[in-house]
Amino acid sequence: MTTMSAGSPGGAPRARPTMRQVAALAGVGTKTVSRVINGEPNVSSAMIAKVKQAADSLDYQPDLHAGNLRRADGRTKTLGLLVGSVANPFYGTLHRAVEEAASARGIAVFASSLDDDPDREQGLVSAFLQRRVDGLILTTVTKSQAYLAPELRRGTPLVFIDREPAGIEADAVVSDNAAGSALATRHLLEHGHRRIAYLGDLDSIQTARERRRGFLEELGRAGVATRDIPVVVDLHDEVAANRAVLALLDSTDPPTALFTSQNLVTIGAITALRARALQNRVALVGFDDISLADLLTPGITVIAQNPQRIGELAAERLLARLDGDRTPTHSYVVPTELIARGSGEIGPHA
Amino acid sequence: MTTMSAGSPGGAPRARPTMRQVAALAGVGTKTVSRVINGEPNVSSAMIAKVKQAADSLDYQPDLHAGNLRRADGRTKTLGLLVGSVANPFYGTLHRAVEEAASARGIAVFASSLDDDPDREQGLVSAFLQRRVDGLILTTVTKSQAYLAPELRRGTPLVFIDREPAGIEADAVVSDNAAGSALATRHLLEHGHRRIAYLGDLDSIQTARERRRGFLEELGRAGVATRDIPVVVDLHDEVAANRAVLALLDSTDPPTALFTSQNLVTIGAITALRARALQNRVALVGFDDISLADLLTPGITVIAQNPQRIGELAAERLLARLDGDRTPTHSYVVPTELIARGSGEIGPHA
DNA sequence: AATATCACTGACATCGTTGTCAGGGAGTTT
DNA sequence: AAACTCCCTGACAACGATGTCAGTGATATT
Numbered sequence: 001m002t003t004m005s006a007g008s009p010g011g012a013p014r015a016r017p018t019m020r021q022v023a024a025l026a027g028v029g030t031k032t033v034s035r036v037i038n039g040e041p042n043v044s045s046a047m048i049a050k051v052k053q054a055a056d057s058l059d060y061q062p063d064l065h066a067g068n069l070r071r072a073d074g075r076t077k078t079l080g081l082l083v084g085s086v087a088n089p090f091y092g093t094l095h096r097a098v099e100e101a102a103s104a105r106g107i108a109v110f111a112s113s114l115d116d117d118p119d120r121e122q123g124l125v126s127a128f129l130q131r132r133v134d135g136l137i138l139t140t141v142t143k144s145q146a147y148l149a150p151e152l153r154r155g156t157p158l159v160f161i162d163r164e165p166a167g168i169e170a171d172a173v174v175s176d177n178a179a180g181s182a183l184a185t186r187h188l189l190e191h192g193h194r195r196i197a198y199l200g201d202l203d204s205i206q207t208a209r210e211r212r213r214g215f216l217e218e219l220g221r222a223g224v225a226t227r228d229i230p231v232v233v234d235l236h237d238e239v240a241a242n243r244a245v246l247a248l249l250d251s252t253d254p255p256t257a258l259f260t261s262q263n264l265v266t267i268g269a270i271t272a273l274r275a276r277a278l279q280n281r282v283a284l285v286g287f288d289d290i291s292l293a294d295l296l297t298p299g300i301t302v303i304a305q306n307p308q309r310i311g312e313l314a315a316e317r318l319l320a321r322l323d324g325d326r327t328p329t330h331s332y333v334v335p336t337e338l339i340a341r342g343s344g345e346i347g348p349h350a
Numbered sequence: 351m352t353t354m355s356a357g358s359p360g361g362a363p364r365a366r367p368t369m370r371q372v373a374a375l376a377g378v379g380t381k382t383v384s385r386v387i388n389g390e391p392n393v394s395s396a397m398i399a400k401v402k403q404a405a406d407s408l409d410y411q412p413d414l415h416a417g418n419l420r421r422a423d424g425r426t427k428t429l430g431l432l433v434g435s436v437a438n439p440f441y442g443t444l445h446r447a448v449e450e451a452a453s454a455r456g457i458a459v460f461a462s463s464l465d466d467d468p469d470r471e472q473g474l475v476s477a478f479l480q481r482r483v484d485g486l487i488l489t490t491v492t493k494s495q496a497y498l499a500p501e502l503r504r505g506t507p508l509v510f511i512d513r514e515p516a517g518i519e520a521d522a523v524v525s526d527n528a529a530g531s532a533l534a535t536r537h538l539l540e541h542g543h544r545r546i547a548y549l550g551d552l553d554s555i556q557t558a559r560e561r562r563r564g565f566l567e568e569l570g571r572a573g574v575a576t577r578d579i580p581v582v583v584d585l586h587d588e589v590a591a592n593r594a595v596l597a598l599l600d601s602t603d604p605p606t607a608l609f610t611s612q613n614l615v616t617i618g619a620i621t622a623l624r625a626r627a628l629q630n631r632v633a634l635v636g637f638d639d640i641s642l643a644d645l646l647t648p649g650i651t652v653i654a655q656n657p658q659r660i661g662e663l664a665a666e667r668l669l670a671r672l673d674g675d676r677t678p679t680h681s682y683v684v685p686t687e688l689i690a691r692g693s694g695e696i697g698p699h700a
Numbered sequence: 701a702a703t704a705t706c707a708c709t710g711a712c713a714t715c716g717t718t719g720t721c722a723g724g725g726a727g728t729t730t
Numbered sequence: 731a732a733a734c735t736c737c738c739t740g741a742c743a744a745c746g747a748t749g750t751c752a753g754t755g756a757t758a759t760t
Contacts, residue, residue, distance in 0.1 A: 014504060015504070016504050018716055019716065019718095023740095029741075030718090030741095031717095031741080031742095032738090034717070034718060035738095035739090042737060042738060043737095044738065044739090047738080059501075062717080063482060063715095063717070064480040064481050064482075064717095065415035065416075065482060065716085066716035066745090067716075067718065068717085068718095068745085069415070069416055069419065069716080069745040070717050070718040070744065070745045071717080072719075076415075078481070085446060086436070086442055086446050086461070087439070087442045087443045087445065089439050089442060092436055092441075093437045096437035096463060099461075099463060106477070108462070109460065109462070110460055110461075111445070111459065111461045112449060128458070129411045130413070131458060132415065151409075267642070270645060271645070290642065291642065292617070292640065292643075295617075295624075296642070296645055368747085370746080370747095373710095378709080379710035380710080381710055381749090382708090382709060385708095385709090385748095388748085392706095392707055392709090393708070394707085412746090413747065414747095415746085416745075416746035416747040416748090417748065418747085418748095419715040419716065419717090419745095420714065420746085420748040420749070421715085421747080421749085422749075
């Protein structure tokens with residue numbers, strides 16, 4: 001008869017071995033096992049071999065959290081990453097860059113999506129803190145992040161990404177939203193456009209406001225009266241953007257160029273232009289790169305952000321803080337880049 | 351004078367409060383604090399108020415891992431997700447679905463990328479196990495996952511995604527690769543094609559082999575001799591695919607249709623077709639959906655997988671196992687879907 | 701009035717590991 | 731030969747929490 005159990009197929013579920021069991025099997029004290037597992041010096045090679053064999057035969061995996069409880073530095077070798085959505089390729093790329101830097105130091109990454117929900121943000125932060133992450137890289141949607149001040153004082157490094165923190169002083173890594181928008185605007189101006197429509201995301205989003213500001217300021221610098229410039233905001237998805245662009249195109253004095261301040265808005269604009277067969281007549285520059293934008297006809301000119309660089313930099317700052325860097329907090333600005341592909345180089349048509 | 355310190359800006363870094371400190375401040379025993387924090391019954395409301403106030407004033411966050419050490423069920427409310435790359439939108443969507451199901455139960459998700467590296471796979475699994483994840487959802491690249499057998503016997507639920515496990519019996523959630531390929535092939539056959547080229551990913555990848563098998567079997571069923579059918583494999587990136595397609599198009603007897611078995615291969619094929627101005631003459635069906643595929647001309651017909659469904663199902667199975675489900679392991683097959691957008695409906699041109 | 705019941709509270713051991721410290725034995729020095 | 735190193739090793743307390751259990755009063759029961 002074999003042992004019966006309610007366990008998984010393949011046999012009785014053996015309990016997870018502890019260090020004590022490894023020690024018993026090897027006939028040594030637990031502290032010696034601890035030394036071998038952690039590669040501490042001053043253990044005889046005979047001892048090392050004996051312990052390793054015992055550990056292997058039991059398939060022993062040390063419990064990092066139990067160790068941490070006692071360990072001096074209290075590091076969990078874990079960090080939390082809070083982004084808009086892990087399904088968003090922008091954050092996916094950023095996440096990858098963070099993971100790369102973290103895993104090089106044996107740090108595992110918790111990733112969560114906050115989905116524009118302030119309550120969710122607080123809940124997720126709390127969940128991370130209860131798991132004692134060594135640091136936090138986060139995008140935020142709450143009005144103020146003052147609730148994080150005690151944690152920051154405790155020495156948990158915080159690096160804000162995409163949006164700067166409010167109500168608290170901490171490192172941040174952001175794209176140059178205003179400058180990128182200005183660049184797009186100047187590009188369209190240089191191609192002769194004077195009637196450029198702005199299509200923006202929810203005005204409650206800080207980066208969206210920055211992009212709008214960059215657009216309007218650049219028009220101002222060029223001496224273009226902003227009074228009659230169509231500025232549509234609070235477009236958060238493709239459908240809304242499509243509708244807004246159609247309305248503009250069908251108006252009595254349609255714009256000769258469009259500047260769309262975000263991914264989905266750009267796509268909505270593309271479909272609207274096509275619906276009116278104007279994709280080769282009305283210029284378009286979008287903020288955020290779009291995959292396969294160069295395979296479309298015309299190719300879509302964009303202001304590309306650099307999510308990889310943002311992730312790298314955020315991770316680099318976080319790790320530096322963990323290593324004891326006490327320099328004043330700073331906002332790092334990652335430059336954006338204009339990629340001309342055709343749609344932004346269309347001239348104004350009468 | 352304010353207190354000086356080497357800490358973060360804003361004051362001395364106060365130590366993280368423990369339950370004992372909350373208890374001391376509230377003038378009660380630690381166990382009572384524990385009861386209040388965990389919402390256990392039989393605590394007077396006066397006591398609850400006193401403890402809560404003390405906890406709030408110290409900004410107390412319980413240490414989940416310390417609690418776990420003693421807690422009966424030993425659950426960390428944490429799970430590990432191992433995918434090809436978190437930067438890949440396919441896995442991003444899948445990750446999101448897993449996160450959704452997990453967070454509904456207060457479970458946090460570790461996500462890591464294995465990048466086709468078997469050593470990395472083992473290292474990451476080990477890192478997860480040392481952090482005592484409650485379960486693992488994973489794509490694998492090792493030849494055999496027998497090394498996970500002890501863990502499985504210990505009762506840690508494992509759900510394999512994208513590829514079925516080898517050398518071990520566990521739940522799996524996969525796309526119907528062969529059936530999807532057959533569907534694509536039948537579609538092209540029905541549009542009159544007989545000379546269809548197959549362009550596949552690395553043959554070392556199980557799913558790639560499955561897709562090739564589906565293609566060839568469907569041709570067999572249709573009575574098409576597969577001897578002269580061009581089958582090119584081991585194309586892992588856009589550049590290689592582009593080159594392979596150009597070679598086919600320039601050959602003496604070029605195919606009238608292409609079936610590309612993966613994302614990047616499809617894109618390489620598109621650029622190749624365009625380079626020869628054949629995008630409206632040679633049919634194309636790709637495995638994996640491509641973003642904006644409907645905005646291209648022609649639109650790209652694809653066999654779309656359903657990463658969201660895969661993630662949902664994997665999470666659902668994992669949670670069910672955690673809840674004590676002891677039914678035999680099973681491979682769940684998530685259907686693929688043909689999305690006709692134009693490129694696959696081009697007829698054979700002499 | 702004595703006893704049983706119940707809600708409430710805290711002392712204590714314990715979870716799996718590591719820091720501290722003391723002790724044993726081999727080799728070196730005087 | 732005594733004293734001193736130095737290398738190895740393990741007993742023990744402690745990390746921050748929870749499970750167990752016993753004890754206190756107040757209320758209900760006989």
